[in-house]
Amino acid sequence: MRVTQSMLSNNFMRNLSGSYERMAKYQEQLYTGKKVSRPSDDPVVAMKGMNYRTELTEIKQYQRNLGEIHNWMSSSDDAMDKATKTLQRLRELATQASNDTYEGDQRANIAQEVEQLRDHLIDISNTKVNNKYIFNGTDTTNPRFNENGELIAGNANNDAVNIAVSDGIVLKANTNPSNMFTEELFDNIQSFADDLKAGKTGKDLDNYIKDIDGFINDVVDERANLGARMNRLDMVEDRLSSQEITATQIMSDNEDADIEKVIMNLKTQESIHRAALSTGARIIQPSLIDFLR
Incomplete structure (x- = not known):
């Protein structure tokens, strides 16, 4: 086979162009820190990168959902804590008022505090967090009770507010308000205040102590249920954090370039390129055409 000067020149230019392309590839990896900058560089790596x-x-969206549930549950727990303390204070007042040594004006003063505590419980039942009423089921735009402790909607909304926290896992963010805040609760407290104003004593007030104990137990039971879900939420949060670390690491292994290796490859390619230029200058000799120019 006859090898001409033209063949040598064309082959040299083709190899030189390939050398430039390889150097450009390594330089781009060094600048971007990524193995590929376009899907055509490595379709498999690009596809895996999209999936990761x-x-x-x-995972990040589920973590944002967790933040929403944390806010909801923590606010509910805080409100129920205040409700429990309010009911405990009502029990103390009922115990005091049932003592026959108290006079009428003293019971009237207790009645005033009872009414204030009743209003406070109504306010707690209409707790609003982040522009949402947390004790009204899925109807988060409207309060549950009016100022008289009556249901505004007529029918109690106890629907669950479910939020996805992981693939296939949905947690209930709210509580069942009918287990804690009812018209019966507010009516009972108002009756207690009315009986105090009417001068009733002793055994007439003992029943209110039992009723209040029942209301306290209702709040405690619902709070215990909420606490169990909060514990599960913490476990889901820990698992999501682990999944985020793993997914980030896998994505990095798939996409990120090994900078030390890239620098070494670039230096090697530069040496090869300089050697190719030097060799090509000796192989490609000037021709008659070059002199005629």
């Missing part, structure tokens, strides 16, 4: 990125995006 989608998984990481889902």
Whole structure:
């Protein structure tokens, strides 16, 4: 086979162009820190990267959902704590008022505090957090009770507010308000205040102590249920944190370039390129055409 000067020149230019492309590739990896900058560089790596990125995006969304549930549950727990303390104070007042040594004007003063505590419980039942009423089921835009302790909607909304916290896992964010705040509760407290004003004593007030104990137990039971869900929420949060770390690491292993290796490859390619230029200058000799120019 005859090898001409033109063939040598064309082959040299083709190899030189390939050398430039390889150097450009390594330089781009060094600048971006990524193995590929476009899907055509490595379709498999690009496809895996899309899947890992989608998984990481889902995890971050679930973590934002966790923040919403944490806010809801913590606010509910705080409100129920205040409700329990209010009911405990009502029990103390009922115990005091049932003592026959108290006079009429003293019981009237107790009645005034009872009414204030009743209003406070109504306010707690209409707790609003982040512009949402947390004790009215899925109807978060409207309060549950009016100022007289009557249901505004007529029918109690106890529907669960469910929020996805992981793939296939949905947690209930709210509580069942009918287990704690009812018209019966507010009517009973108002009756207690009315009987105090009417001068009733002793055994006439003892029943209110039992009723209040029942209301306290209702709040405690619902709070215990909420606490169990909060514990599970913490476990889900820990698992999501672990999944985020794992997904980030896998995505990094798939996409991020090994900088030390890239620098070494770039230096090697530069040496090869300089050697190719030097060799090409000796192989490609000037021709008659070059002199005629």
